[in-house]
Amino acid sequence: TLLAKNNRLGGPGSLPKGLGQAPLGRSLRVLNLSGNRFAEVPPALLGLRGLQSLSLGGNRLHSIPPDIQELRSLEFLYLGGNFITSIPPELANLPSLSYLVLCDNKIQSIPPQLAQLHSLRSLSLHNNLLTYLPREILNLVHLEELSLRGNPLVVRFVRDLTYNPPSLQELAGRTIKARSVPYAPSDLPENLVRYLSLASNCPNPKCGGVYFDSCVRQIKFVDFCGKYRLPLMHYLCSPECSSPCSSASQSSTSQSESDSEDEASVAARRMQKVLLG
Amino acid sequence: MEQPVQTETWKARSLEELIRILHRIFAEDKVSVEEVQALMESYTRNLVDNGNGKFNLMILCWGEGHGSSIHDHTDSHCFMKILQGNLKETLFEWPEKKGNGEMIKKSERVLRENHCAYINDSIGLHRVENISHTESAVSLHLYSPPFDSCNTFDQRTGHKHKVKMTFYSQFGERTLC
Numbered sequence: 001t002l003l004a005k006n007n008r009l010g011g012p013g014s015l016p017k018g019l020g021q022a023p024l025g026r027s028l029r030v031l032n033l034s035g036n037r038f039a040e041v042p043p044a045l046l047g048l049r050g051l052q053s054l055s056l057g058g059n060r061l062h063s064i065p066p067d068i069q070e071l072r073s074l075e076f077l078y079l080g081g082n083f084i085t086s087i088p089p090e091l092a093n094l095p096s097l098s099y100l101v102l103c104d105n106k107i108q109s110i111p112p113q114l115a116q117l118h119s120l121r122s123l124s125l126h127n128n129l130l131t132y133l134p135r136e137i138l139n140l141v142h143l144e145e146l147s148l149r150g151n152p153l154v155v156r157f158v159r160d161l162t163y164n165p166p167s168l169q170e171l172a173g174r175t176i177k178a179r180s181v182p183y184a185p186s187d188l189p190e191n192l193v194r195y196l197s198l199a200s201n202c203p204n205p206k207c208g209g210v211y212f213d214s215c216v217r218q219i220k221f222v223d224f225c226g227k228y229r230l231p232l233m234h235y236l237c238s239p240e241c242s243s244p245c246s247s248a249s250q251s252s253t254s255q256s257e258s259d260s261e262d263e264a265s266v267a268a269r270r271m272q273k274v275l276l277g
Numbered sequence: 278m279e280q281p282v283q284t285e286t287w288k289a290r291s292l293e294e295l296i297r298i299l300h301r302i303f304a305e306d307k308v309s310v311e312e313v314q315a316l317m318e319s320y321t322r323n324l325v326d327n328g329n330g331k332f333n334l335m336i337l338c339w340g341e342g343h344g345s346s347i348h349d350h351t352d353s354h355c356f357m358k359i360l361q362g363n364l365k366e367t368l369f370e371w372p373e374k375k376g377n378g379e380m381i382k383k384s385e386r387v388l389r390e391n392h393c394a395y396i397n398d399s400i401g402l403h404r405v406e407n408i409s410h411t412e413s414a415v416s417l418h419l420y421s422p423p424f425d426s427c428n429t430f431d432q433r434t435g436h437k438h439k440v441k442m443t444f445y446s447q448f449g450e451r452t453l454c
Contacts, residue, residue: 005411034341035411057341057410080342081410103342104410124342149344149432 001030010037010060020047034058034078046070057081057101066090080104080124089113103127103147112136126150132219132231135203154219154231166214173199174237177210203234204241211237218242287316296334303331303421310354310395317358317393317419333423339364339414344406346429347380349398349437353424358393362407362414366394369402372435380432402430 009015014036019025028048034057041056046067054071055078062083069090076099084105091097092113099122107128114120115136120143127150137143166174176183177199185193199210215235236242287302289295298316302308339362347369357364368383383401387408388394396403407414428437 055341078341078410101342104408126342126344147344149346153433 002028003030003032004036005032005055006035008037009033010039014038015042015044017044019044020049024048026050029053031055041065041068043067049073052076052096054078064088064091069093072096075099075119077101087111087114092116095119098122100124110134110137115139118142121145123147132233135220135232135234137232148230164214166211169195170212170214173212174210178208200235202237202241204236207237207241209237209241211235216241287312289316299332299334299419308421313356313419314393314395317356317417318391330423332419332421335418336360337416337418339407339416341407341410341413344408345404347402347404347432348430349402349428350396350420351424351427352398354395354397354419354421356393356395356419357388357405358417358419359388359390360415360417361390362409362412363390364388364414364416365406365408367404367406368396368400369404369430369432371402372430372437377434380430380435404432 025047026049028051030053031045031048031051032053032055033042034055036056036059038056038059038061041061041064043065045051045054046065048071050073051071052073053076054074055076057078058081060083061079062085064079064084064087066088067090068088071094073096074094075096077094077097078099078101080101080103082105084102084107087102087107087110089111091100092111092115094117096119097117098119100117100120101124103124104127107125107130109130110125110133112134113136115134115138117140120140122145123140123143124145124147126147130148130151131154133148137146173196175181176196183193183196188196195212199212200215202209202211215237216239218234218236219231220234221231287298289298295316299313302313302316347367357366365385365387367385370381370383372380380402405416426439426441429440430437
């Protein structure tokens with residue numbers, strides 16, 4: 001364990017370059033650098049393969065490096081009280097992450113990839129600049145606590161009035177995926193092979209289609225335990241599609257959702273502590 | 278509780294003494310808020326006592342960044358003494374009956390170590406938070422009469438929700454204070 005909080009660390013050479021090397025590289029479990037002056041996550045600590053707990057609360061961080069994923073053993077990550085504006089999707093590659101604190105920052109959106117943090121039990125997002133959450137947040141099966149107060153979460157969503165129809169390339173791509181048209185990398189230029197790999201599944205159970213760049217954004221309000229209504233952003237492949245989440249009166253969809261499973265209420269029962277108040 | 282004719286200045290030098298004096302004070306029908314506040318401020322540290330039904334005494338631990346929801350105090354008196362660290366208290370107005378707007382902040386202050394704050398429903402609602410990202414905080418709470426449920430409020434709408442309070446230290450926001 002190394003506790004070095006409330007110092008003036010932050011300049012170049014604050015941490016020894018060899019920090020990530022043996023023996024410390026493997027044996028250091030807890031590192032607390034909160035209350036210092038780090039403007040970036042010091043690269044020297046990214047080699048700490050055995051690190052389980054890292055705190056950089058109350059520093060001057062503006063971003064999280066994608067290489068944070070190198071800290072393979074990390075279970076507890078405290079980054080509250082910085083100036084972070086966005087979260088790299090690579091953060092989701094930390095297999096053991098259980099507690100993630102991002103409160104008191106300037107975060108505007110949560111990447112949907114964060115739903116891949118299967119071990120996540122507690123997520124602290126209060127006092128940021130979030131207007132909605134990605135619907136994938138419901139996939140975090142072990143999430144017990146989620147704090148969201150002090151965010152400008154929308155209470156009403158005005159559906160996009162203009163809908164840009166998909167390009168011909170997108171329509172072709174959708175057809176290939178929907179009809180499972182077989183293709184090999186040798187059949188197509190590399191850029192198209194890559195394009196096809198980026199298909200996202202439409203969450204509408206009646207659609208089962210995919211979309212690429214052209215999608216309809218729709219916010220559905222999910223009731224948590226009859227207490228709080230969370231705005232969850234859904235990406236759908238067309239205006240006719242509808243997501244299975246239970247909706248509030250604001251969403252203007254004509255489709256009935258009673259036949260699809262109410263995934264939102266399942267998640268709501270599981271997530272005991274959605275903390276908005 | 279109403280103002281008695283005379284108030285004493287107590288000093289508790291041990292936990293046992295604190296509890297003994299509290300029992301004495303609460304044996305009366307009338308208890309002085311200032312008296313209890315001064316007594317709590319004179320004492321530091323530990324344990325729980327259930328005040329034979331007249332009061333509850335408990336410890337709360339606040340990790341970095343932890344805060345409570347906005348809550349009321351179910352017609353009871355609440356004393357909160359800071360044993361370690363600092364806690365920020367934000368006072369809110371009671372929302373309108375059919376409240377449907379952002380709750381109104383009345384005031385906020387940071388309670389320092391050893392200070393003892395007091396609140397009841399006629400004063401208002403509050404949220405208590407440890408806003409430090411480097412230090413944890415510990416507080417000692419006295420409720421009279423004891424209560425095990427209260428209402429939490431959604432700051433954005435003023436809607437309230439009754440919750441049962443639990444007595445073990447929990448990660449995340451607490452409903453009791």
